[in-house]
Amino acid sequence: MNPNLRNFGLAALAGGAVVAGRELLRRVGQEPSAPTVPATLPEQEPIVSFIPPAISAEPNSAIPFNPDALPGEELRGIREEPTYADPIRCVPPVLLETAAFTDTRIQPATSVTRAVDQTRLWFFLQQETYRHRGEGFRSDWAFHQYAAVNGLGAPLASSARAADQVSSGGQRYGFQPFARDTLYNQIPNWTQVSSLALLLDGVIPPFGLGRDLLAATYRASGSNLRPEWLSHQVAVQRSWGPAVSVSYTINVEGRTYGLQVFALETMFFEMPNSNDMRLLSASTPGPVTEAMWRETYKVSGAVYQPDAPFCRFAKTNRLGVPISDIYLANFDGETYAVQVFAGDTIYARPGEAIRRLSALPAPSSFDPPPITPPDLPSSEDALSNRTPVFTVLPTPGQPRISQFYGFTRWAAGDGRFYYFATQGQHSGIDFAVVVGTPLLALTYGVVVWAGLNVDGISFGAGPRSIIVRYGSVYALYGHTSAETVQRGQFVGPGDLLGYSGFPTAPHLHFEIRPVPPAMLNNTNPAQLPANPGFAVNAIDYFSADLNAYFEGELYRLGGAFWHFCQGALRNQANIVFGGPIDNRPCQ
Structure with missing residues (x-):
């Protein structure tokens, strides 16, 4: 038996959740006729004489999202799975009481629709917008504050790392490209955000800071600046952003x-x-x-469905290139269809109109925290001793949580049988997601295990799992149904790792374990995970922008008093594998 693999798990036990009789929507159909761009324009009108016509639809054009209409292309990453009315006993019963759906399809909305917290929805959609190319929304970063409030669209790349920062006139500049502008600042004046569009004033300069920043913007977005090309000149003049494909x-x-x-x-x-x-x-x-x-849709790998509601809405409102395909994401216990475009993010609840993120008012109570210098991760961090900060979740959207890390009432009561190896406590966070939910990389890392558990590599989180080293910690994704990565593979923020599993009690068990000191300097990507002997609270590794999500999920579970036997969300002790059982009475 490999000593590194021996009892690496001894922890991640079930404690998951299932929503009885529930299947996620898999198709987006067609809809009743909707307003389109006026057809009076001559086909392929030369650009030199083109004046954009007025859009015939308002920003919130009511193109309904109808899951029961004619079927379209299958949503990527969503697999149809059977539902289970009788989950295994390790499922905390609270989720069964809050099951939202009893049919095998998401039903059209009734005449009475539950009110949505628009502030929380705004932050949720910002996270979805930023996670695809921007590595997550950080409200304490100056670029993100400015772009979100001023409607610059989706980020086209992350903030520039040191190697990609621009040097001009003896100064260094950080920058980040967005759909409608590139923001930059002189290092280290992080709070002083400047606009490249204002600097250029519609013209590509022959040299200087503006030229250097524009060239860097094109490189970061996936192409090279060709100032002699008419298309590049017009893109700068019209503020259409950089090229995101080659010519x-x-x-x-x-x-x-x-x-x-x-x-x-x-x-x-x-x-x-x-x-x-x-x-x-x-x-x-x-x-x-x-x-x-x-x-245009191929740029992000999105499926082009000309008659589908989201596609028609995006074309009508001229939202530009899709940054993502359409996908399903959980927010506040409901499943939303979401698609991120360069110009805006659009979303819909079943049976309701498609809407735009930009139509949501920035929260009136939005008081951004003091701006901090961007502590930017890089691929070199994957095998470093750096402590990561996760700005995104391990699955799309904001999934329901069925059990947090620590000495929970479930672990101390009906679930005690499952946690003998972990001191009678739960060693991770259980995300209540259906089988086949995409599992995502959180930052730069290296896959150190993917597949069937052998030699006790993740005992209790089987039969399959994925383990990624993110700098100084291992992240265990337990109960997978399939893996799309292999050991030794480098991954970056948002990369697809595999899919969730455990069909009798669908959930993702997500657990964090420190990398043992002896392994911190091991830079071999083919390394195997080593057992540190204990697990730590995963909550401590997520950015402050996700606090509201975690606290909202705890509130839904009844608050700290009703969820935890002892302690609260952030003061749970390390859990020692094979340590003495915690027999303290519940508070």
């Missing part, structure tokens, strides 16, 4: 077209007439236009 050609009906996708527009031309540039948003439907839309 390339496709063939449509025997003709060759060049194209390049920008954050808020796709520009193309029929070869070889590169000065006869066309705008995708101004082109009437036809084979060429449809081909260009498919190419």
